[in-house]
Amino acid sequence: MKKKSLLFILLPSIIFGFFMLTSPGINNKPKGYVGISSSGISIIILITIILLIYFLKYNGSPQFAPVNLKTEKTDKKNDKANEPKIGFKDVAGLDEAKEELEEIIDFLKNPDKYRAMGAKIPKGILLHGPPGTGKTLLARAIAGETNSKFIAASGSEFVEKYVGVGAKRVRALFEKARKEAPSVIFIDEIDAIGAKRTLESNNEKDQTLNQLLIELDGFNNDQTVIVIGATNRIDMLDEALKRPGRFDRNIFIGNPDIKSREEIFKVHIKNKPINPKINISELAKRTHGMSGAHISNIANEAAILAVRNNKKSIDFDDFNNAIEKVIGGLERKNYSIIEKEKRRVSFHEAGHALMGKILSSDLISKISIIPRSQALGYVMYTPNEERFLITKEELFNKIKVMLGGRAAEEVIFGNISTGAKDDLKKANEIAFQMVCEYGMSDLGNRFYEPTLIKNCYDIIDREINKIIDLCYKDTLEKVKLNKELLSKVANVLYEKETLTGEDLNTIIEKYNSTQKVSII
Ligand SMILES: Nc1ncnc2c1ncn2[C@@H]1O[C@H](COP(=O)(O)OP(=O)(O)OP(=O)(O)O)[C@@H](O)[C@H]1O
Numbered sequence: 303m304k305k306k307s308l309l310f311i312l313l314p315s316i317i318f319g320f321f322m323l324t325s326p327g328i329n330n331k332p333k334g335y336v337g338i339s340s341s342g343i344s345i346i347i348l349i350t351i352i353l354l355i356y357f358l359k360y361n362g363s364p365q366f367a368p369v370n371l372k373t374e375k376t377d378k379k380n381d382k383a384n385e386p387k388i389g390f391k392d393v394a395g396l397d398e399a400k401e402e403l404e405e406i407i408d409f410l411k412n413p414d415k416y417r418a419m420g421a422k423i424p425k426g427i428l429l430h431g432p433p434g435t436g437k438t439l440l441a442r443a444i445a446g447e448t449n450s451k452f453i454a455a456s457g458s459e460f461v462e463k464y465v466g467v468g469a470k471r472v473r474a475l476f477e478k479a480r481k482e483a484p485s486v487i488f489i490d491e492i493d494a495i496g497a498k499r500t501l502e503s504n505n506e507k508d509q510t511l512n513q514l515l516i517e518l519d520g521f522n523n524d525q526t527v528i529v530i531g532a533t534n535r536i537d538m539l540d541e542a543l544k545r546p547g548r549f550d551r552n553i554f555i556g557n558p559d560i561k562s563r564e565e566i567f568k569v570h571i572k573n574k575p576i577n578p579k580i581n582i583s584e585l586a587k588r589t590h591g592m593s594g595a596h597i598s599n600i601a602n603e604a605a606i607l608a609v610r611n612n613k614k615s616i617d618f619d620d621f622n623n624a625i626e627k628v629i630g631g632l633e634r635k636n637y638s639i640i641e642k643e644k645r646r647v648s649f650h651e652a653g654h655a656l657m658g659k660i661l662s663s664d665l666i667s668k669i670s671i672i673p674r675s676q677a678l679g680y681v682m683y684t685p686n687e688e689r690f691l692i693t694k695e696e697l698f699n700k701i702k703v704m705l706g707g708r709a710a711e712e713v714i715f716g717n718i719s720t721g722a723k724d725d726l727k728k729a730n731e732i733a734f735q736m737v738c739e740y741g742m743s744d745l746g747n748r749f750y751e752p753t754l755i756k757n758c759y760d761i762i763d764r765e766i767n768k769i770i771d772l773c774y775k776d777t778l779e780k781v782k783l784n785k786e787l788l789s790k791v792a793n794v795l796y797e798k799e800t801l802t803g804e805d806l807n808t809i810i811e812k813y814n815s816t817q818k819v820s821i822i
Pocket residue numbers: 392393394395396432433434435436437438439440490532533534566569593594595596598
């Protein structure tokens with residue numbers, strides 16, 4: 303019986319019983335007497351006891367709490383028998399992530415091969431990145447590719463008031479996964495249980511997290527179970543969770559670039575009647591900064607609009623209106639700013655890349671104008687070689703690469719923007735260390751203790767200023783000298799949104815072939 307219906311029957315009957323038994327007419331008591339007869343008392347006590355037991359059983363005591371209250375929902379989610387199997391072909395783009403997951407897939411497919419070698423089996427993977435980028439989809443595809451059972455849960459399902467309930471659910475989840483192995487456990491919003499523990503301890507949360515750690519440690523090599531956690535806030539996770547043997551691999555799943563957006567569109571229009579004149583790359587171009595979930599939403603909206611207008615197939619207008627609608631649902635202001643500033647961000651990032659190439663510091667692995675956490679774009683480097691010592695010249699070069707973004711903005715637009723905040727912070731940190739820790743300024747071979755730094759702040763500040771100024775002047779000069787190449791890189795970046803190190807080399811080589819003297 304449902305909790306609510308029982309309450310509806312029992313509560314009125316108690317009240318009714320009370321009034322009946324205390325009513326003077328019924329019990330033939332003298333007028334004014336409001337006492338209760340002894341049989342009345344026993345009935346009320348009996349009903350109260352029944353009520354009390356009921357509430358203790360279902361509400362109060364954690365021992366009685368049903369384990370995994372949401373199994374119904376989770377089971378529904380997991381019961382993929384009637385749904386078509388999802389594989390990597392349904393996940394568009396995300397090539398780097400897929401490549402990283404190859405090994406996990408191979409393990410799930412051929413666990414014995416790894417066991418025979420005595421190899422430690424990978425257990426936990428964290429997928430992190432903005433919402434709607436395909437983390438759940440990817441986890442599902444791993445299960446599909448390997449014919450494993452997909453067992454999904456959300457971190458918030460384990461957050462409970464009563465001590466021990468969350469932990470019990472974690473145990474039940476892993477038990478189920480072991481029973482149904484090979485299996486993939488997917489815990490969305492893992493930060494809800496895996497958040498950093500603070501001094502104000504919360505017994506229930508701590509127990510749940512501890513249970514998760516115990517389960518992760520408790521796997522042995524015979525069990526083919528992989529745990530995938532997803533979060534938008536990897537910085538919030540407790541370090542214990544990221545230790546070797548637990549979630550020791552993390553893969554960033556970012557918003558798609560223009561090519562990936564095109565592929566995502568293709569996945570989502572596959573089963574829809576589409577006007578053959580539709581230019582998908584144009585759709586991709588118009589959805590800069592959007593996630594896979596937005597694109598899937600657009601495809602669906604476009605189909606609805608086509609039905610509403612009694613069309614036989616979805617045409618460009620439907621897509622256009624759907625894009626407008628989704629943009630309208632996003633914070634319109636933010637979105638249009640991202641779009642408008644795409645050109646400035648392209649030049650800014652190209653400025654970093656250009657300086658990186660000229661000064662041949664660390665290898666550039668990727669340049670992107672797809673927003674990532676706070677940054678509107680970024681350049682990723684792979685360190686050239688394992689190094690412990692860095693020369694003064696190399697530190698100068700690092701600062702110049704960091705200032706390359708601002709210099710490019712100044713050279714191209716004639717003004718500067720707030721976009722260089724993080725670059726300036728990092729450049730100033732290096733300059734500060736050069737002055738106070740490495741003895742690389744005009745103040746000589748000095749090391750400044752914190753107390754001394756306070757007292758000599760003015761002269762230290764002047765030295766930092768000198769270093770940054772010197773670097774910026776040189777950076778400006780180099781950017782001006784290579785303005786044409788900068789524009790070439792920025793324009794391709796604007797078009798493609800991400801460039802690999804190789805793409806960058808190709809652009810430079812092509813440019814150099816048109817020059818008498820090659821600059822880089
Ligand atoms: N790379 C992709 N290829 C195809 N479809 C995608 C892709 N990324 C997202 N989608 C679409 O967006 C929907 C939502 O994606 P998903 O739930 O996997 O995102 P998520 O990263 O798990 O989001 P959240 O962080 O909000 O849980 C998917 O069901 C799919 O339709």
